[in-house]
Amino acid sequence: xxxxxxxxxxLKTENLTKRYGGVHxxxxxxxxxxxxxxxxxxxxNGAGKSTFVRQIxxxxxxxxxxxxxxxxEVNFAGPIEARTAGIETVFQNLALADDLDVPSNLFLGRxxxxxxxxxxxxLDRKYMRKATExxxxxxxxxxxxxxxxxxxxSGGQRQCVAIARTATFASKLIxxxxxxxxxxxxxxxxxxxxxxxxxxxGEPLILISHNMRQVFDLCDRxxxxxxxxxxxxxxxxxxxxxDIVSYITGAKTGEAELAA
Amino acid sequence: xxxxxxxxGGVSYDAKKRTWPAEFNVFLALVILVVIxxxxxxxxxxxxxxFNTRDNVSGIFNEARLQIIILQVSIVGIIAIGVTQVIICGxxxxxxxxxxxxxxxxxxxxxxxxxxxxxxxxxxMFLAQGWTDLPVIVPVLVAIGCGLLAGLVNGSLIAYTxxxxxxxxxxxxxxxxxxxxxxxxxxxxxxxTEGFADIGKGLMPVIIFLSLAVLFQLxxxxxxxxxxxxxxxxxxxxxxxxxxxxxxxxxxxxxxxxILAALAAVVLSSKNLTAQSGMGVMxxxxxxxxxxxxxxxxxxxxxxxxxxxxxxxxxxxxISGFTFLRLDAYYQEMVKGVIIVGAVVLDQWRQRMxxxxx
Numbered sequence: 001x002x003x004x005x006x007x008x009x010x011l012k013t014e015n016l017t018k019r020y021g022g023v024h025x026x027x028x029x030x031x032x033x034x035x036x037x038x039x040x041x042x043x044x045n046g047a048g049k050s051t052f053v054r055q056i057x058x059x060x061x062x063x064x065x066x067x068x069x070x071x072x073e074v075n076f077a078g079p080i081e082a083r084t085a086g087i088e089t090v091f092q093n094l095a096l097a098d099d100l101d102v103p104s105n106l107f108l109g110r111x112x113x114x115x116x117x118x119x120x121x122x123l124d125r126k127y128m129r130k131a132t133e134x135x136x137x138x139x140x141x142x143x144x145x146x147x148x149x150x151x152x153x154s155g156g157q158r159q160c161v162a163i164a165r166t167a168t169f170a171s172k173l174i175x176x177x178x179x180x181x182x183x184x185x186x187x188x189x190x191x192x193x194x195x196x197x198x199x200x201x202g203e204p205l206i207l208i209s210h211n212m213r214q215v216f217d218l219c220d221r222x223x224x225x226x227x228x229x230x231x232x233x234x235x236x237x238x239x240x241x242x243d244i245v246s247y248i249t250g251a252k253t254g255e256a257e258l259a260a
Numbered sequence: 261x262x263x264x265x266x267x268x269g270g271v272s273y274d275a276k277k278r279t280w281p282a283e284f285n286v287f288l289a290l291v292i293l294v295v296i297x298x299x300x301x302x303x304x305x306x307x308x309x310x311f312n313t314r315d316n317v318s319g320i321f322n323e324a325r326l327q328i329i330i331l332q333v334s335i336v337g338i339i340a341i342g343v344t345q346v347i348i349c350g351x352x353x354x355x356x357x358x359x360x361x362x363x364x365x366x367x368x369x370x371x372x373x374x375x376x377x378x379x380x381x382x383x384x385m386f387l388a389q390g391w392t393d394l395p396v397i398v399p400v401l402v403a404i405g406c407g408l409l410a411g412l413v414n415g416s417l418i419a420y421t422x423x424x425x426x427x428x429x430x431x432x433x434x435x436x437x438x439x440x441x442x443x444x445x446x447x448x449x450x451x452x453t454e455g456f457a458d459i460g461k462g463l464m465p466v467i468i469f470l471s472l473a474v475l476f477q478l479x480x481x482x483x484x485x486x487x488x489x490x491x492x493x494x495x496x497x498x499x500x501x502x503x504x505x506x507x508x509x510x511x512x513x514x515x516x517x518x519i520l521a522a523l524a525a526v527v528l529s530s531k532n533l534t535a536q537s538g539m540g541v542m543x544x545x546x547x548x549x550x551x552x553x554x555x556x557x558x559x560x561x562x563x564x565x566x567x568x569x570x571x572x573x574x575x576x577x578x579i580s581g582f583t584f585l586r587l588d589a590y591y592q593e594m595v596k597g598v599i600i601v602g603a604v605v606l607d608q609w610r611q612r613m614x615x616x617x618x
Contacts, residue, residue, distance in 0.1 A: 079501060080503040083503070091501070095495075095497065095498040095501045095502065096495065096498055097490065097491040097494035097495045097498050097499060097561070098494050098495055098561065099490055099493070099494035099561035099562050100487070100490055100491055100494060104487055104490075104491070108487075108491055108498070108499070108502040108504070109491075109499070109502030109503035109504045110502075110503065111484050111487060113484060117483070119483070119484060119485040119488075119509070119512060120479060120483045120484070120485050121483060121484045122482055122483055123482055123483060123484060123487060125482070
């Protein structure tokens, strides 16, 4: 199964395992994500959801197992490398600089420069503004004023900027870790609309969420983690809320594998 | 119809949400301060603070006063430029005053003449070695080297040992002052070459200060370096996750601050035609105060060089104003303290109001 370049699988993990000393945070996770697919990851706190994502984005280094991304087996040294390869993450604790405006945040760490003078390279501010507007339109994000700093935006707007950031660059996979956890009803709806837009644009997505309604609304497939293992992998047509809950709580066990 | 079904994104420009630049408020404070001094002068002294009231000199404004206002803050202003970018980047630099002292001593030793009035220069450090009457570039380069080294130590300590900038630069502050005293065993170093003396002559400090201010305002606004300063000061974790090399950037920030303090030392020792180990005492705090008055946030991420320049001018106006009102220098310092605290309180209050409005 090492050659997946011919298929439409974007991300694949085999026996992905992470141990912190004696704690088995993640055990033998086998996971697949296809082009244009939106997959939800659910599970209780400490079930291994975030650990799983941290291995993929190389925020942490896995104990064992393999990861294929975009047709190649990958061993990212760190999150920057993963991002360069096209994995964009919207972090739970928004990775935005409060005192910078929207374009500066979108291009943070990968600024477009007019000409290179090392650290004193001159920024191409016009290009970055234009690209930002394009990204906002692509993700259907509305921002009152590009020059406003993030500090002066609402939680929903900040989250939208964080998501728009993933769309600025040619990302091949977007991972969102509870993007609406801290948001109000209206702001949640706003973020969900953006996720729908991403779906329409055919961008693959992994969504970590506790919100059952949201998951059924937005995703094609639901993967349930329990005690570091993947215990269910279900297409949303073949399951319902109660079913998922019984997997999350452990009332139902065993890996329910379905042809994805 | 992917876009229409979920609404169209983009920028919905809202003029009401636009806020004027923070520097505007600082500038307003400067204007108000000048007006206050002008009014007090007119009412109580029958003299004008700003305008020319003498018949024997021409011009609308009191040019001598205007020159003094900016001249007396130019040297500390050069330091304040460096301190501003350090604070924006989320740090603090307490060592600049001591760097001025040590650098002035060391650089001046390489700027001395061989003979004074036909006799061998009694103060010459390197007379025996024949390192006298050197071209002006030598002491300037030596100074830049001193500043660079001090900044490198500061920056490396902060970036690699992760100790708070306050402690690292406090150490440099004490050590630097020690070096300044040790260099010539406490003796002043005097009799610079003509070339060296020209650096700080007349309005040269002002020209140097303003040129550097313009340069660094451009750097902070238009370059990657500036952007990353704001990013790190604003949210260091976000900056790290975005791939910014924090350690390298911080070292560079402190190196630049060190070099600017060293340049201030060159200008100061050149202007005074002598270097003394006590030079630059408290300059670091004056520089920080200028930045803070100019709207630079001590928590990092906010502020600008323009703000600091206006902050420096406020400083200059206060000193000149008190002299104009013939008040003792003691009052100046008392009021300076009040203004520093007041500026921070006002800034915090303004930020809270803006956050509520958003």
